[in-house]
Amino acid sequence: MSLSLFAHPLSSYCQKVLVALYELGTPFTFRQLGPDQTDAAAEFARLWPLQRMPALVDGDRTICESTVIIEYLDRNYPGAVRLVPEAEDEMLEARFLDRVFDNYIQTPQQKVVFDALRGDQPRDPVGVAQARALLEQSYAWLDDRLAGRQWAIGDRFSLADCAAAPALFYADWTHPIDPAFTRLYAYRERLKARPSFKRAIDEARPYRGLFPLGAPDRD
Known part of the structure; x- marks a missing residue:
């Protein structure tokens, strides 16, 4: 079953989940949220009425909150790295x-x-x-x-x-x-x-102008 992540590249909590996905090597479809992505926004609102990014969709199941998403991925789509230690x-x-x-x-x-x-x-x-x-x-x-x-x-x-x-x-x-x-x-x-x-940093670079306190060049 393919995974879909409703998120935005600049969002810190979305990046938190992206790091986990990249660490695990888990394939997924990125459903970007934003004013120009009306279809994704409408589907996101239907799946998660509180509309707080990110949300992961796995078949008919929607998982919200970044920590819970990472624990779900680590348990159901394990990779070379275990993000939640067993000890x-x-x-x-x-x-x-x-x-x-x-x-x-x-x-x-x-x-x-x-x-x-x-x-x-x-x-x-x-x-x-x-x-x-x-x-x-x-x-x-x-x-x-x-x-x-x-x-x-x-x-x-x-x-x-x-x-x-x-x-x-x-x-x-x-x-x-x-x-x-x-x-x-x-x-x-x-x-x-x-x-x-x-990788997450580089994917967010085009959107740095949205950060209200400036877009530092040093990172």
Whole structure:
């Protein structure tokens, strides 16, 4: 049964799933969402009324939320890399850090981005300041957590790295990572060089102009 992914290349949560698909080597059809893709948008709205990207369709089954999609893929379409470790300690660490990257990197950085997208509408300077403070705290915590690790949970690439790659990529544009956080900074560089994420980065390049805080040339 062929898989279809409803997503947009620039979306961080869509990139999270794309990294997993590329790591696993799983064939799929990309159904791009956007103002010019009315057919895909209408089908997406029918399949998932909340319309939060991404969504994976496998036959008559629709799977939503990036973490759940990756766990579904890892279980039903396993590849050379297991993204959810079988060993309990590693599994819990991968799931824990997946939530850290989603909740304490993705969420605050998106707060800043969405505020910038308001344009002339009322802004939320207090909320933005709180989001930036949370990013700083998260950067410091992650820099310590990564001590002695190549990837998020150690020597193996996992679900947590799928979450980390786009989260840290965009967070550094939104609220730059202090180079003093040497382990975190180097980890972001390793993620950028990983072929699965490098592919996702390159596929999103044509859409960088949509990013409201600028489209950095350095990545």
